[in-house]
């Protein structure tokens with residue numbers, strides 16, 4: 001029988017106090033996993049723990065900046081000692097800066113690359129040795145439409161998410177022989193705090209132009225909800241996907257397949 005259960009597994013989801021990470025972690029808990037998450041501020045970790053508790057989930061929250069190698073090493077050691085061996089890592093933490101490329105400073109570009117690409121590298125590098133010792137594991141990197149497409153003002157983010165797609169394929173290539181499967185999820189446009197500026201109502205009460213654009217570009221004719229990612233994320237974390245490796249699963253309502261509705 002196909003097994004989608006995560007019973008007995010420890011799942012670490014980065015940046016999961018809210019948003020997509022919270023939705024994925026909640027789905028993992030429903031599938032039986034023990035949830036570990038981190039955020040860069042204690043107040044957000046506390047808020048996250050309270051939110052999970054309200055959902056009936058006893059999550060383990062830690063303060064950790066995924067770009068800081070020392071913090072990550074200490075975080076992973078602490079989780080392994082206090083909670084158990086990490087079986088599933090979801091590299092979800094990420095930021096975006098929407099600035100025209102020629103107006104973006106190198107420091108701003110580097111910050112996005114650091115969190116969205118170096119962070120997943122540092123996190124994966126820290127959990128893989130124990131996954132090998134445990135006989136395998138699952139790594140899921142949260143990619144993006146911008147792993148495949150560009151658009152104005154998101155050069156750093158697209159470079160990072162394009163790199164994350166290839167890091168996913170490389171981890172799959174380098175560690176597949178140890179029964180580690182590394183795949184990506186490429187969400188479409190999802191209604192979270194990160195995309196709130198693109199959905200703000202205009203002064204006259206009309207929809208944001210970008211909001212209208214995405215509706216026209218999406219066959220499903222709607223923004224995604226973080227909960228739309230739950231099923232695909234459980235699939236990639238479960239033994240049902242043990243022979244899926246190096247794949248980016250786009251959960252985009254069909255955007256990548258569609259030229260867009262005629263205005």
Ligand code: NAP
Nearest residue numbers: 015019020065066092093094142144187189190192193194
């Ligand atoms: P979000 O609402 O902005 O949440 C991002 C989370 O990452 C926050 O909890 C944030 O914590 C945390 N974070 C940021 N920098 C961190 C760091 N250095 N170390 C640890 N945690 C850090 O974003 P989202 O919309 O849920 O997106 C989650 C992931 O999906 C991101 O990788 C994003 O690029 C990707 N994605 C989003 C969409 C979308 O349409 N929303 C689509 C495709 C892909 P703080 O609150 O403390 O900053």
Ligand code: GCO
Nearest residue numbers: 096144145146187188189195
């Ligand atoms: C943007 C959006 C996108 C989404 C997502 C799409 O400004 O274009 O923020 O980048 O966040 O990555 O998959």
